[in-house]
Amino acid sequence: MQRIPFGIRRLDTTISGGAPSGSVVLLSGEAGAGSREFMYTTAVMNALATADEELFDLYYGDIDEGTTVPPEVHYVSFTADRKQVRQEMEHALDPELVDASMDAVTFHDLSPEYFRLSPVPRNWYSERTATITDLGADDDRTSVPEALGDRLSEHAEGNLVVIDSLTDLISAAEDDLSWNEIPQLLKGISRAAHRWGGLILIRVNHETLTAEQHGQLVDSAAGTLMFEWESGGSTRARTLVVRQFRGVLSRIEEENIVRFETEIGDAGFDISDVRKIR
Numbered sequence: 001m002q003r004i005p006f007g008i009r010r011l012d013t014t015i016s017g018g019a020p021s022g023s024v025v026l027l028s029g030e031a032g033a034g035s036r037e038f039m040y041t042t043a044v045m046n047a048l049a050t051a052d053e054e055l056f057d058l059y060y061g062d063i064d065e066g067t068t069v070p071p072e073v074h075y076v077s078f079t080a081d082r083k084q085v086r087q088e089m090e091h092a093l094d095p096e097l098v099d100a101s102m103d104a105v106t107f108h109d110l111s112p113e114y115f116r117l118s119p120v121p122r123n124w125y126s127e128r129t130a131t132i133t134d135l136g137a138d139d140d141r142t143s144v145p146e147a148l149g150d151r152l153s154e155h156a157e158g159n160l161v162v163i164d165s166l167t168d169l170i171s172a173a174e175d176d177l178s179w180n181e182i183p184q185l186l187k188g189i190s191r192a193a194h195r196w197g198g199l200i201l202i203r204v205n206h207e208t209l210t211a212e213q214h215g216q217l218v219d220s221a222a223g224t225l226m227f228e229w230e231s232g233g234s235t236r237a238r239t240l241v242v243r244q245f246r247g248v249l250s251r252i253e254e255e256n257i258v259r260f261e262t263e264i265g266d267a268g269f270d271i272s273d274v275r276k277i278r
Contacts, residue, residue, distance in 0.1 A: 001247060003067045004160065004199040007045025008038070009060050010271035011240075014257065017067035019199050019223065020247040024190040026166075026217060027203040029227030034238045034262050034269055036164075037092040038227065039203050041268030043162050044089060044097055047073040047104035055100050059267045070198055072159040074106045076151055078114040078144065078168040081125075082107040085164075093268040106155070113147040114168065144169060145177055145185060152189065157196040166204040166217070179213065186220035193222075222246050227262075238262045240271070 005018035012018045019025055029035025048056045049069040063069060077085060085107065089098045111125040142150075148169075152161065170182055177185070186202070193200050202221070206214045218224045223245030230239045240260040242252055261273035 001066070002197075003064075004070055005046065005049075005060075005063060005067055006038075007042045007060065008269055008271060010274075011260070012064065012067070014255065014271075014274070015248045015251050017064035019245075021068075021197045021199065022194045023222040023245075023247070024186070024193045024200045024202065025223040025225060025245070026186075026221040027201055027225055027227065028206045028214070028218070028243070029203070030207055030229055031205060033227040033229050034240065034264070035203050035205075035225075035227040036088075037264050037269040038225070038240075039162055039164060039201055040089045040092045042201060043073055043075055043105060043160070044093055044101045044268065046070055046160050047101035048097060051104035052100040055097065059097065070158060070160040072106065072155065073104060074108060074151070074155045074159060074161045076108045076110060076148065076161065076163045078110050078165070080164070081109050081111065092264060094266040097267065108151050108155075110144060110147050110151075113142055113144045143177075145181075152192070152200075156193065156198055156200060159198045161198065161200045163200065163202045166202050167208055170204075170208070183216040183220045186217060190220060190222060218243060223248060238264075 002021045003017040003019060004021055004023075005012045027035040027039055045056065045060055046069055048059070049063075050071070075085065080088075086098060086102060115122075115125045148163070155161065166182075166186075170179070189200060189202075204217065206226075209217070224243040225245075226241040226243045228239050228241065230237050238261070240262050241258075242249055245252075257274055259275045260271050261275070263270055263272040
């Protein structure tokens, strides 16, 4: 089975090199628990593998046999522009890594579609001054799901695509689609991803969802990684749990791994400890 690396060396090694190609993986996290840093790390490290092989080898090492780095990395955002995302990446990783990788990351800003019918002033999310023609064209606008679908159809085949975030898409549901259509959209992406190959990561803050809604999303993706805070004594630790993952979970169960302790370092998201049951 061909795999695509997450860019987190200890995790990739544990699961035989990375995610099976054609996977849609839900990064479901509590606020600040590491899902955003995981997303940034995967994008930066996969881009770095083609942009600066020497630096990639220094921070990651050799790619496992049967694992292939995607030729392109695409980052889709509904609310942030490239400059903002880059600044946030530099808070999570060594700025040298971000700087070396950015030319290999294609950024897709869907904020014009996302904010167009909102009360947010146009000049806050668009550098172009609105004209009467632009305002009249709003009735024929491309919806957020349509814009996302266009980007995926054009760029997802064989590549890494990061979608930031499903929480934003859900909040726009009243304008473009109902809640019930969100899991349907995710299932549609999963179906197409199987044909495309590559890897699609979709981040969501599960604290904004009901248990039933979250369960519907989990059921719609090939894999779900849960990022949680765990309290022990006077300290809090970030943890990663593989909730479900076709083609991966059986490997983890063979190793009796139930939970990863995580940390954020110069290379971004990392595994600091692996807990096992006997």
